[in-house]
Amino acid sequence: MSFEEISHTADVKIRARALTPDALFTDAFLALMQVVYGTDRKDGITKEVRIDSDNIESLLCDFLSEILFIAEVEGLVFSQADITIEGLSLTAVLSGESFDPLRHSSGTEVKGVSYSGLVIEKDANGYILDILFDV
Amino acid sequence: MLDGVLQTGVNEWEVPVGYVPGMRVPGKFFLSESLGSTLETGAIEQLANVATLPGIIRHSLAMPDIHWGYGFPIGGVAAFSLDEGVISPGGVGFDINCGVRLITTPLVQKDIAGRRDLIEELFRAVPTGVGGKSTLRISPPDLERMMVKGANWAVDTGYGVRRDLIRCEDGGYMKQADSRTVSEKAKQRGVPQGGTLGSGNHFLEMQVVSEIFDPEAAEVFGLSLGQCCCMIHCGSRGLGHQVCTDHLKLLETATKKYQISIPDRQLACAPILSPEGKDYFGAMAASANYAWANRQLITHTTRQVLAKMFRLEYEDMPLVYDVAHNVAKIEEHTIEGKQQKVCVHRKGATRAFGPGSDELPAELKKIGQPVIIPGSMGTSSFVLRGTRTAMEKTFGSTCHGAGRIMSRTQAKKNLSGKDITAHLLKAGIIVRAHSDNAIADEAPEVYKSSDEVVNVVHEVGISRLVARLSPLGVIKG
Secondary structure, eight states, rough: OOOOOOOOOSSSSEEEEEHHHHHHHHHHHHHHHHHHOOOOOOOOOOEEEEEEEEEHHHHHHHHHHHHHHHHHHHHHEEEEEEEEETEEEEEEEEEEOOOHHHHHOSSSOOOOOEEEEEEEEETTTEEEEEEEEEO | TTTEEEETTTEEEEOOSSSSTTTTEEEEEEEEEEHTOOOOEEEEHHHHHTTTTTBBBBBBEEEEEEEEEESSSEEEEEEETTOOOEEOOGOSSSSSSEEEEEEEEEEHHHHHHOHHHHHHHHHHHSSTTTTTTOOOOHHHHHHHHHHHTTTTHHHHHSSSSSHHHHTGGGGOOTTTGGGSSOOOOHHHHHGGGGGOOSSSTOOOEEEEEEEEEHHHHHHHTTTOEEEEEEEEEEEOHHHHHHHHHHHHHHHHHHHHHHTTOOSSSSGOOTTTTSSSHHHHHHHHHHHHHHHHHHHHHHHHHHHHHHHHHHHHOOGGSOOEEEEEEEEEEEEEEETTEEEEEEEEEEEEEOOOOOOOOOTTTGGGTTTTTEEEEETTTTOOOEEEEOOOHHHHHSEEEOSSOOOOOOHHHHHHHOOOHHHHHHHHHHHHHHOOOOOOOHHTTTTTGBBHHHHHHHHHHHHHTTEEEEEEEEEEEEOOO
16 A cells, blocks of 8 residues: 555645556555545455546546445445456456444545546656545 | 736736636636735636636636635636536536525523533434435435425425525525436435535534624624524535536536637536536536535424424524525626626635625615625634625625635644644534544634635625624534
8 A cells, every 4th residue: 555645725635656557546546445434444345346438547537436436325435456457447346344433434525536636647666646535 | 925916906816818828818816915825826727727718707716715626726706608608517516505504593602602412412413424324214206306496395395494495595496407417326325415414624513693793784684693593514415426526527528529628627618508518507406406405404403403402493593594605507797788697607605696686585685695604613604795896896706714724634743633622612612523533624723714714805895794603512524
């Protein structure tokens, strides 16, 4: 896990670094879950998600938006994801548990995943991501 | 003030065409010199980006609570002509019709001060925070009616009185709502969340009227010195968030289809009268209606708690007003001397219609629209009134709150939720939230002074001060 929260006045800005796009997306996913549900998250219940998009930025936003939807509607809190990206198709096997108000209420709802300031870049050390969650 | 920004009057500033490439009109914002030190370059860039959108009229505007958001800056206002202009979810936000309302009570400060049992009861009765689910039984057909009739549905169903609707912006619903353009996903999120507060900066606060600036307006609004009130701040919950997400994607395709050049993907847009633009407008209006119904449901729960604890009649707690601060509306404004229908986007800005406006009910026509400005936790909130100056300068708009100046990361590092709670308690303010983190996130220190923000809009004349409200107890998500 390699992500950090970067200072942003109104919202939550996350920076992640990883060697592969799969790992970068996993970091973004874990950051999102941590912002909403805190750090006490267990595995157990699995769920598979498939997303296709037109470009890599949309693939990430669409994936994270789908996670927000599933978590809220199905009452699931995820702790792990096994993500495979081939071209502009993503498959994620997620693992999590049922929402527990006693352990999962310490975070902040994320209203949306923003394209403003979204950066996915590759440099000599791998991939870097900046992404903004509206809270 | 930042480089490249020009002063055009007291508390008035211009961002000239050319600040970013492709600007069609200048940017204009209202800010005092002292608040200028909090201004971020990112926010001014976003203000300038909005000025590049087709059909924008006169200025890209920002109120003194301006700060860095996504798409439009927070505090951003822009009007677009219906034939050449665009509509953008980036000018409304994910939380469609996030807004605020104020209810008065016959109670006075000594009735409520120190009453932790009241705050605990409100916290128990109004679902808050992450995963908060409605205790009301809202069926899918109810949801449909919420999206079409907004607060009207809630009142018809028994969650309020007819008089509440007169005191809501737009009578509590936008007639252009089209629930067919709201996805099944959005509807699924909407059913269990009706009547829930949410998290972040959303709150329900018991307050006391601690100062009256304009006795005539205060009397018309139903406010008197020493009176206790309840302020509710929340929006359209997951339903609105999903509508924004869904339509942002659809409008990205439309942006390319109509060959609109945008400097930020979050400004994806479509001509207002195109099929894609109309679909977003219909879905946004349906979400706005859901938000009005939601605030009406929370009002009902609050009135029930207060009625039971203080033996009050339900009708003893009238609504002062309910305002939206994240919305796009078709409104009539005077453009170059002629009345013209335009699409006004307000993103973290409040409608502030002046005296004589056709949109206002008869009882408010002489004074102007009540404008409700929530302060940050532990600081004053304000009631103002709309003005004719706002109609001339800002398409009838003013600020919406204090505006953040400290990031959440910095807040968590520097401030402890426990210390803040203890400090506020010493000042006579009871705070109840799910976690200390939520309190640190929203501490008074992370916001601009609400006094300074409202003083700017008062001095510029885009709304005028009526009353100050001081907090006594607050529940947060």
